[in-house]
Amino acid sequence: xxxxxxxxxxxxKKHGIKDIVLCVGYLSEQIESYFGSGKNFGVNIQYxxxxxxxxxxxxxxxxxxxLLQDDFFVMWGDSYLLLDxxxxxxxxxxxxxxxxxxxxxxxxKNNNQGDKSNALVQDNKVILYDKWSNRSDLVYIDNGxxxxxxxxxxxxxxxxIFALENIFKELAFEQKIYAYKTEQKFYEIGSFSGLENFxxxxxxxxx
Numbered sequence: 212x213x214x215x216x217x218x219x220x221x222x223x224k225k226h227g228i229k230d231i232v233l234c235v236g237y238l239s240e241q242i243e244s245y246f247g248s249g250k251n252f253g254v255n256i257q258y259x260x261x262x263x264x265x266x267x268x269x270x271x272x273x274x275x276x277x278l279l280q281d282d283f284f285v286m287w288g289d290s291y292l293l294l295d296x297x298x299x300x301x302x303x304x305x306x307x308x309x310x311x312x313x314x315x316x317x318x319x320k321n322n323n324q325g326d327k328s329n330a331l332v333q334d335n336k337v338i339l340y341d342k343w344s345n346r347s348d349l350v351y352i353d354n355g356x357x358x359x360x361x362x363x364x365x366x367x368x369x370x371x372i373f374a375l376e377n378i379f380k381e382l383a384f385e386q387k388i389y390a391y392k393t394e395q396k397f398y399e400i401g402s403f404s405g406l407e408n409f410x411x412x413x414x415x416x417x418x
Contacts, residue, residue, distance in 0.1 A: 290355030
C-alpha cells in the first residue's frame with residue numbers, strides 16, 4: 212500500500228535531503244498525482260519529463276540539467292541505501308578541490324555475490340567501471356548513489372538516448388571518480404528476490 216519511491220523520499224528526508232528532482236517518463240502522471248510538489252511529504256519535488264522518448268539514465272539527467280544544483284546526488288529509482296548521506300556529501304566536498312576527482316561513487320565490495328560486480332577500485336579511486344566485463348578483479352559494485360558536478364553533463368548529448376554508465380566508464384579511465392566504500396549493501400526492487408528482501412526489511416523495521 213506504499214510505493215517504493217515513498218520509502219526512498221522518506222529516507223532522504225531523514226538525512227536532510229529535501230530538494231528532489233524526479234526524472235520521469237512512462238506513467239509519470241501517476242507519480243506526479245501521488246507526490247505532487249512533495250509538500251505532504253516534507254520535501255520539495257520538481258519533475259523532469261521524458262514524454263515522447265525515454266532517454267536513458269544519462270539522457271534523463273541532461274534533460275533535467277536546468278533543475279539541478281551545481282553538485283547533486285544521483286540515486287537509482289530501484290535502490291534503497293542505508294548510509295550516512297551527510298558524511299558522503301562532506302567527503303565529496305573535501306575531495307572536490309582535487310581536479311582529478313570530479314565525481315564520487317558509493318561502492319560495496321560484493322565479490323560478485325548476488326549482483327554482478329562492475330568496479331575496480333585502487334587507492335580510493337574507481338579506475339575501471341564496466342557492467343558487462345567478466346574480469347576477476349572487478350570485486351566492487353556501484354551501490355546506487357553517486358555525486359556529480361553539473362559540468363559533467365556537458366559530456367552528454369542533447370535529446371539522445373545515453374547511458375550514464377558511459378560517463379562513469381570515461382571518468383574511471385581518467386581516474387576522476389572517488390570511491391566511497393561502504394559495508395552496507397543496498398536493497399533493490401529490480402528483481403523478485405530483491406523485492407521480497409526489501410518487503411521483509413520494511414516490515415521488520417516498521418517503515
